[in-house]
Amino acid sequence: MNNKVKILVVEDEESISNFISTTLKANEYIVVTARTGKEALSMIPSHCPDVILLDLGLPDLDGIEVLQKIREWSNIPIVVVSARTEEADKVSALDLGADDYIAKPFGTSELLARIRTALRHSIKGLPNAAQDVFELRGLKINFDKRQVTVDGKDVHLTQIEFKLVSLLAKSAGRVLTYDSIITELWGPYAVKDNQILRVNMANIRRKLEKNPAQPQYIFTEVGVGYRMAEE
Numbered sequence: 099m100n101n102k103v104k105i106l107v108v109e110d111e112e113s114i115s116n117f118i119s120t121t122l123k124a125n126e127y128i129v130v131t132a133r134t135g136k137e138a139l140s141m142i143p144s145h146c147p148d149v150i151l152l153d154l155g156l157p158d159l160d161g162i163e164v165l166q167k168i169r170e171w172s173n174i175p176i177v178v179v180s181a182r183t184e185e186a187d188k189v190s191a192l193d194l195g196a197d198d199y200i201a202k203p204f205g206t207s208e209l210l211a212r213i214r215t216a217l218r219h220s221i222k223g224l225p226n227a228a229q230d231v232f233e234l235r236g237l238k239i240n241f242d243k244r245q246v247t248v249d250g251k252d253v254h255l256t257q258i259e260f261k262l263v264s265l266l267a268k269s270a271g272r273v274l275t276y277d278s279i280i281t282e283l284w285g286p287y288a289v290k291d292n293q294i295l296r297v298n299m300a301n302i303r304r305k306l307e308k309n310p311a312q313p314q315y316i317f318t319e320v321g322v323g324y325r326m327a328e329e
């Protein structure tokens with residue numbers, strides 16, 4: 099019997115592919131690798147990976163194209179791997195259904211954290227609908243009661259602030275893009291203006307964080323969106 103998690107690593111750069119494979123194998127994952135987009139697409143049906151690590155810069159197909167093709171028929175968690183030159187691409191990838199991203203260069207712990215989060219969310223289903231309380235280092239959110247406390251003290255959030263915090267908490271560990279948050283909070287026709295999000299986030303941090311300049315609950319992913327920390 100084999101309960102090991104299988105990860106498909108789609109990466110054309112040999113040194114990076116080897117680094118990822120070695121790291122994952124050392125942590126009890128099964129690894130299969132593909133060097134091109136076409137190879138990846140042909141391998142998925144037969145290998146049925148649990149998570150796909152997808153480099154955006156591939157020699158044949160665009161990583162985004164590969165992502166779209168996979169999403170036509172599968173919800174396998176996909177973590178895109180992007181280089182600095184692919185900043186805009188990683189946001190498109192997230193908006194097109196990637197579960198998360200990791201930026202090159204990255205270290206072992208970040209890689210493993212992204213994989214664990216992607217797996218956890220795929221097992222629980224998205225979002226964590228069944229969970230009614232979220233707890234993280236003194237922060238407690240009761241979704242049903244719409245109550246937020248920090249170290250046992252009530253925090254008064256506006257309706258939008260509460261929705262924003264809840265949304266991030268239900269996807270804790272994953273980055274949510276500015277556009278996806280705006281769509282979720284104000285609907286698909288809302289103007290994609292990040293300024294209103296930034297204002298709300300500043301207010302939330304003032305209310306939740308001990309030091310709003312160095313948040314411990316909600317992190318900003320510059321140019322991408324926000325990520326709620328998880329244990």
Ligand code: CA
Nearest residue numbers: 110153155156
């Ligand atoms: Ca590449």
